[in-house]
Amino acid sequence: MPHNTVAVVGAAETTKLGVIPDVSQIQLHADAALNAMADCGLKPKDIDGVATAGETPVQIAHYLGITPSWVDGTSVGGCSFMIHVRHAAAAIEAGLAKTILVTHGESGRSGVGRGPRPVPASSLNGQFEQPFGPMGPPSLFPIPVLRYMKTYGVTHEQIAMVSVVQREWAAKNPRATFRDPITVEDVLGSRMIAYPFRLLQCCLVTDGGGALILTSADRAKDFPTKPVYILGTGESVETPLVSQMESFTSSRAFSVAGPTAFREAGITHKDVDHLMIYDAFAHLPLYGLEDLGFVPRGEAGRFIAERNTAIGGKLPLNTNGGGLSYMHSGMYGMYALQESVRQMRGTAPAQIAGAKISVCHGVGGMFAASGTIIFSNQKP
Amino acid sequence: MPEPGRALPQPTPETKHFWDGTQAGELRLQRCDECSHTYFPPRPFCPKCASRKVSVLKASGRAILDTYVIHHRKVPGFEPPYAIAVVKLAEGPRMMTNIVECPQTPEALQLDMPLEVVFEKQNDAITLPLFRPAKG
Numbered sequence: 349m350p351h352n353t354v355a356v357v358g359a360a361e362t363t364k365l366g367v368i369p370d371v372s373q374i375q376l377h378a379d380a381a382l383n384a385m386a387d388c389g390l391k392p393k394d395i396d397g398v399a400t401a402g403e404t405p406v407q408i409a410h411y412l413g414i415t416p417s418w419v420d421g422t423s424v425g426g427c428s429f430m431i432h433v434r435h436a437a438a439a440i441e442a443g444l445a446k447t448i449l450v451t452h453g454e455s456g457r458s459g460v461g462r463g464p465r466p467v468p469a470s471s472l473n474g475q476f477e478q479p480f481g482p483m484g485p486p487s488l489f490p491i492p493v494l495r496y497m498k499t500y501g502v503t504h505e506q507i508a509m510v511s512v513v514q515r516e517w518a519a520k521n522p523r524a525t526f527r528d529p530i531t532v533e534d535v536l537g538s539r540m541i542a543y544p545f546r547l548l549q550c551c552l553v554t555d556g557g558g559a560l561i562l563t564s565a566d567r568a569k570d571f572p573t574k575p576v577y578i579l580g581t582g583e584s585v586e587t588p589l590v591s592q593m594e595s596f597t598s599s600r601a602f603s604v605a606g607p608t609a610f611r612e613a614g615i616t617h618k619d620v621d622h623l624m625i626y627d628a629f630a631h632l633p634l635y636g637l638e639d640l641g642f643v644p645r646g647e648a649g650r651f652i653a654e655r656n657t658a659i660g661g662k663l664p665l666n667t668n669g670g671g672l673s674y675m676h677s678g679m680y681g682m683y684a685l686q687e688s689v690r691q692m693r694g695t696a697p698a699q700i701a702g703a704k705i706s707v708c709h710g711v712g713g714m715f716a717a718s719g720t721i722i723f724s725n726q727k728p
Numbered sequence: 729m730p731e732p733g734r735a736l737p738q739p740t741p742e743t744k745h746f747w748d749g750t751q752a753g754e755l756r757l758q759r760c761d762e763c764s765h766t767y768f769p770p771r772p773f774c775p776k777c778a779s780r781k782v783s784v785l786k787a788s789g790r791a792i793l794d795t796y797v798i799h800h801r802k803v804p805g806f807e808p809p810y811a812i813a814v815v816k817l818a819e820g821p822r823m824m825t826n827i828v829e830c831p832q833t834p835e836a837l838q839l840d841m842p843l844e845v846v847f848e849k850q851n852d853a854i855t856l857p858l859f860r861p862a863k864g
Contacts, residue, residue, distance in 0.1 A: 475737035543798035
């Protein structure tokens with residue numbers, strides 16, 4: 349069902365981004381939520397739906413003083429917030445809620461008010477991956493990369509350009525953590541983390557949050573902000589074990605979520621003015637460009653190396669600098685959504701002139717899950 | 729105090745046959761009696777057709793190197809740099825493992841190289857399946 353009857357009316361990140369040792373994780377959710385409510389002139393009593401991940405909707409509703417009649421605690425990693433937006437749009441269309449708040453907050457770097465997240469030894473991950481020495485996403489997420497490179501003849505230099513180009517976008521964003529230019533040589537000379545990936549091909553680890561408020565398109569005109577409409581949405585999950593992906597050259601979850609959103613929106617790739625692809629690591633934009641059908645299989649490395657996604661290129665990608673340069677608290681999807689909303693409002697620091705449609709594609713876990721949202725600033 | 733070793737699995741009722749197998753020097757997979765699908769990780773039904781009629785089979789132990797990373801950070805029980813690999817078994821399924829008896833370098837670790845299983849005892853309860861370059 350096409351979600352052209354729902355709009356984002358409130359959107360904000362936390363007051364600070366980066367290193368925030370004096371704010372706990374739940375307060376990062378609240379800070380972002382308060383900023384989003386202020387953005388569109390709402391109070392907690394005006395919110396009747398709550399969706400969140402990391403914390404439970406119970407925690408967030410109680411902390412903010414909200415009495416919801418609809419909640420969603422889908423927690424499938426960093427794309428949970430894309431999936432929340434999808435579920436929220438469906439809920440508003442179905443009449444289950446009128447005004448839904450989606451929150452994210454994560455003390456990813458400072459670890460304030462956030463417990464350890466051990467992998468149980470009896471889980472599938474604990475039995476069939478952990479004994480072989482992984483230590484979190486930097487060791488697991490790049491597992492498919494060498495197979496992808498061999499299959500398509502993609503070079504280390506081409507993949508390094510993902511980081512280089514995104515740093516150029518970050519330089520235009522005052523809130524980006526890293527803004528100094530880097531070269532392919534800098535990327536390939538940075539400290540090895542998990543071959544073939546080096547430090548500058550891995551995301552940041554920072555603190556922050558963000559929140560969105562959605563309501564029906566009919567009501568959206570009564571708010572002070574420029575409405576950003578939901579044109580299409582998609583979601584899927586594949587496997588908690590990166591070793592058990594169906595293919596190492598494609599994500600099944602991406603291949604379901606992305607095309608589902610395009611079908612719902614009724615648009616083609618050439619209609620897309622702006623694109624966000626969750627980049628926890630440098631290969632994700634390559635998989636995303638191919639699985640969403642923007643380029644043929646194996647072509648994404650060359651597409652990026654030839655600067656098609658750079659400033660002035662035909663497909664601006666990750667214009668906030670991405671998880672590689674802007675910020676990455678752990679579940680980055682909310683920041684990709686925020687940048688899409690800014691681009692559709694016309695308020696992004698690296699604004700794409702005249703952009704009307706933005707595609708925002710997320711990943712959760714190590715290719716475990718995916719969610720895609722297509723936004724437009726054009727009235728349906 | 730000895731340094732902590734690598735993380736070890738805790739078998740469940742549905743995976744016990746696999747971990748009993750590695751202790752007995754066997755790599756055990758499961759195959760669906762109805763649709764013949766061979767699969768891993770263990771579960772008492774076929775993930776392709778949902779049949780509960782499945783059998784345990786002893787795999788050949790032959791595999792190829794499908795993909796890997798070479799991890800450069802310190803993890804309990806490992807001396808970096810070390811490869812975290814995924815192998816594709818001759819019977820079809822993939823599994824994560826480590827590659828032993830081989831330099832942990834991109835030059836030595838060539839994708840698609842043939843491998844064979846070896847069993848490395850960790851303690852009285854757990855033996856892990858690791859892989860080495862195939863001999864002959």
